[in-house]
Amino acid sequence: MALSDALLPEFDQEMANTRRTLERVPEDKLDWRPHEKSTTLGGLTTHLSNLPSWASFALDRDSLDIAPVGEPPLRLEQIKSVSEALEMFDQNVVAARAAIAGASDEQLQQTWTLLHGGRTVFALPRAAVLRTVVMNHIIHHRAQLGVYLRLNDVPVPSLYGPSADEGGF
Numbered sequence: 001m002a003l004s005d006a007l008l009p010e011f012d013q014e015m016a017n018t019r020r021t022l023e024r025v026p027e028d029k030l031d032w033r034p035h036e037k038s039t040t041l042g043g044l045t046t047h048l049s050n051l052p053s054w055a056s057f058a059l060d061r062d063s064l065d066i067a068p069v070g071e072p073p074l075r076l077e078q079i080k081s082v083s084e085a086l087e088m089f090d091q092n093v094v095a096a097r098a099a100i101a102g103a104s105d106e107q108l109q110q111t112w113t114l115l116h117g118g119r120t121v122f123a124l125p126r127a128a129v130l131r132t133v134v135m136n137h138i139i140h141h142r143a144q145l146g147v148y149l150r151l152n153d154v155p156v157p158s159l160y161g162p163s164a165d166e167g168g169f
């Protein structure tokens with residue numbers, strides 16, 4: 001079995017769970033944050049909607065510098081609506097899935113590097129980048145979003161098992 005074929009079922013499941021969670025974001029609370037050090041609900045939603053694009057970064061280029069010397073760091077403008085977030089997420093998922101499906105085992109075993117100001121943050125095989133920087137990162141922030149939803153009395157969806165708001169699957 002090709003590595004991409006092993007990654008895609010998990011990718012599909014995690015993206016579906018993430019979309020179900022993003023659909024619950026309350027439009028009128030995008031500026032809400034649980035603590036002054038926390039990102040806003042809109043900022044977290046923007047980040048989650050963008051994260052699938054990192055699959056394409058990892059597969060279409062050898063590295064990415066998120067704060068290139070002499071240039072402004074990469075930053076996304078916060079989404080203005082849940083529909084905007086879902087559209088961004090859906091587009092990024094389609095592109096990411098195509099990139100993963102088209103990746104050869106050889107390509108997935110090649111090293112990809114994340115840089116900050118020209119310095120290496122990490123260098124990992126592309127398959128590991130997809131698993132950790134894309135999927136695990138999404139799972140982490142989706143859980144954070146679940147807490148934000150709970151704190152705003154928004155029903156949290158069942159993902160891997162029942163939530164307190166939904167019985168079974």
